Amino acid sequence: MRGRDILRFAAGSLRGHALRTGLSLLGVMIGVSAVVILTALGEGAKRYVTDQFAGLGTNLLIVLPGKTETSGSLGIGGVPNDLTLDDALAIERQIRSVRRVAPLTVGTEELSTGDRRRQMPVFGTTRSYLEIRNLEMARGEFLPDEEMFRGGMELVLGSKAAHELFGVSDPIGAIIRVGGWRFRVIGVLAEGGLSVGVNFDDIAIVPVRTGMRMLNRSSLFRVVAQVYAYSDLGIAKQAVLDLITERHDEEDITVLTQDAVVSTFSQILDTLTLVVGAIGAISLSVAGIGIMNVMLVSVSERTREIGLLKAIGASEPQILAVFLTEATFISTAGGVLGLIVGWSTVALLVRLYPALPASAPLWAVVAAFGLSVAVGTIFGFLPARRATQLDPVTALSRR
């Protein structure tokens, strides 16, 4: 018996119960397309996040107070020294590869003007932040280009914040209260949307010194330093560490490069992709049980046929091959359809949401398809073996 004959015979008997075949095939299809779609979404999320970081330029150093070691605990003494404006200034002045530095303090305050009031994140920083984060102005000016310690009372609003506080009227020059402090609005950011998890549309930005006083902070939230060239990043990172360690008499800061942040996120999202892929794979094994069920029914329905096949000289390996082929046929066809459905769904999603660069990773596609084929063979084995073990005499005596 040749392979083609086995295939034809198996296909013929599957056609004999098309509905059942179709339903169990559907199970495999859903499983495979689930793996493809879910992993594509995971991969899309990863690319989205890493793109967001990449869009900010990779030549940034982020300096945080406190030391995150692999042990996770702080050094002896527990509380780290403050990361101060002086530190930020020292980084900018003393490290040659650093081009500019933006100190950052962050809090949440209530902004009010007239009878409108709104709670929102308040950032304290310097003009350098505009350049480092590639922010654009819709109107007015960003914070003035002055030294860090001045502590002016200017304020820049995000586009949504400006709209909600001032409606259609021009906020430039208006006085606004933040906590108990009075600021003059000097600019509104262009609609920029989300970047590194910060919604720049819904934010107020004030000079860093003022911000620290108002928010009652002695330490900066972080210092963002931009180096001249990406290749300087490693040296600059070490230089920053050395400088601050010297200034604080201990190593109590953490310096992240964009790379580290990106790779941490991409690791997290890789894990996520793997997990959702595994969930899809579980649905595939459920589909395998469906195949087993269909094949068991088929074997018991075709008892007489199996007896006859034995009587006319079909060997046990041949009968095993016929039934295994049927099961594998269901799972393979389901797998192919699943790939098609999965891919089309992903393509559709990408068209609907172009911002999400979803695309199933090759390993997931190969694994899903391979698993679907294997599922048919594995779950088809028990019914197929049952078929070969039927006693031909009893099988034939069934009416």
Add this chain to the structure above:
Amino acid sequence: MIRLSGIGRTFDVGTSKVHALVDIDEQVQSGEHIAIMGPSGSGKSTLLNILGCLDRPSVGIYELEGRAVVDLSMGDLTEIRRHRIGFVFQFFHLVPRLTAAENVELPMVFAGVPRTERRQRVAEAIAAVELSNRADHRPEQLSGGERQRIALARATIMKPSILLADEPTGNLDSQSGNVVLDLLDRMNDGGLTLLVVTHDLRVARRADRIVVLVDGKITKRVHGDQISEVLAILAES
């Protein structure tokens, strides 16, 4: 070509034993036409299944064409069923989803006969049972007699030397039964060894010899024309 010595077949049913065949000695020559008769439950089908290598005797020696069947491997038995023996059943056992031609083709598919040769031989075999115009019909579209003729074509497509038929006319009216029996006779005339289990005296009468089984034992061997002796035995039991 067939030699049975001391064949017994015992089935275990729960704790008790059913002796379906007891101490059967028999020889069948090549080209013989034998009818096996006997009351229901006397062991006729059991004997036929053993002869067809679908079942094995509990005791005794079955020699087929000079070889003891006990010594044969699974592969050898498959070869025997494939090439040496044809089966015809009371209930035809055609595969319902296949056409008449495909049913006839089936043994050749499993024997690995090339496709072109298969087509040729199917056409000949279907012509031989005079159903060429029904080749593409499915079993359900055929009458009982036609189904049995297709089954006959299938049983002989591998050119076996022995044909085993278990009540081949049991489900047919006498007219279509006769068509089938005529075909069997013609095949027997061509040298095919024929063993037919039957309840029907008109079927048995065509045989060279009649073997009568009662309670798993051969109680009588007579010639086809001595049918009255068989009648007497069957009336007794």
